[in-house]
Amino acid sequence: MKTETMWEEDEITILEESAGFQSIESIARKLNRTPNAVRSKLNRLGITSIRELDGSMSLMQLAQALGVSRSVVERWIEEKNLPAMKKNYYYYKRNKVKHYSIYPDEFWEWAENHKDEINFAKIKRHTILPEPDWFEEERIKDLSKPKNANKNWTPSEDEQLLFLYKAGRSYSYIANHFGRSVRSVQARIGRLRKNKSL
Structure with a gap:
């Protein structure tokens, strides 16, 4: 089992995508590392407020739950005032990447006023808890939309x-x-x- 050897780029990707969705022990088994090594790396990356610790989600976790890219959520934070707490920067593939924490209740409050930004049909039920009362109604509306709604014409x-x-x-x-x-x-x-x- 690996301990504090160098982390490969693909391992960091798995770590970022799994944090908050899987337990530390499960991630450690997947990466063939010790739980302490995983915790230590999460801390160094600035991913310290993952859902299992304080109920917040990382930017990547929210993006995955919404079925959008990381850059879409980042744009909402920077241009549409989605409430988010900026954490430390970390480096991925030599690029400086910002780490954000987003609280589900603050996301839903924002989402209620920005419904046109979100395809609710892409959100699986019970992935961003607690869900507001209006979520299922919006999800049903979006599920009934034509499959190519909002796509650019080629x-x-x-x-x-x-x-x-x-x-x-x-x-x-x-x-x-x-x-x-x-x-x-x-x-x-x-x-x-x-x-x-x-």
Whole structure:
């Protein structure tokens, strides 16, 4: 079993992604290290307020629970005022990375006022506790949205859209074809008209 030997980059990734979701002992077994070595490395990385200790989540834990990238949550913190407590920096692949702690109750309070930023369908129930009363309603709404809602249109889709529109297909038919809402199809056709693609 490894003790305080050098940590590889892939081990640090596993550590960051597992902290707060798995016990120290489980992480130690996965990495073939002692629990004390894992605790020591977490402390050196500044990951000291993981969920099992004080109920907070790391930025990576929240990102995984929401089904988004780390950079999305970081943008919410820096541009959309998501409450977060900045911890120490650590280095990953020679880049200086900020470590944040986010409390679930503060996240949900923020989320209630920023519902358009979040796809609630991606959040599995009971992963960010305690869940507010309104969460399940928003989750059901997002689960019923077309599969490609909010995705950018590709040039290939624009070509197909123009073909179907010129062929006289209804907005409803086109929307079903692309897995988008009728409103999204109408807006895209309007934009293509403005750009004189039609």
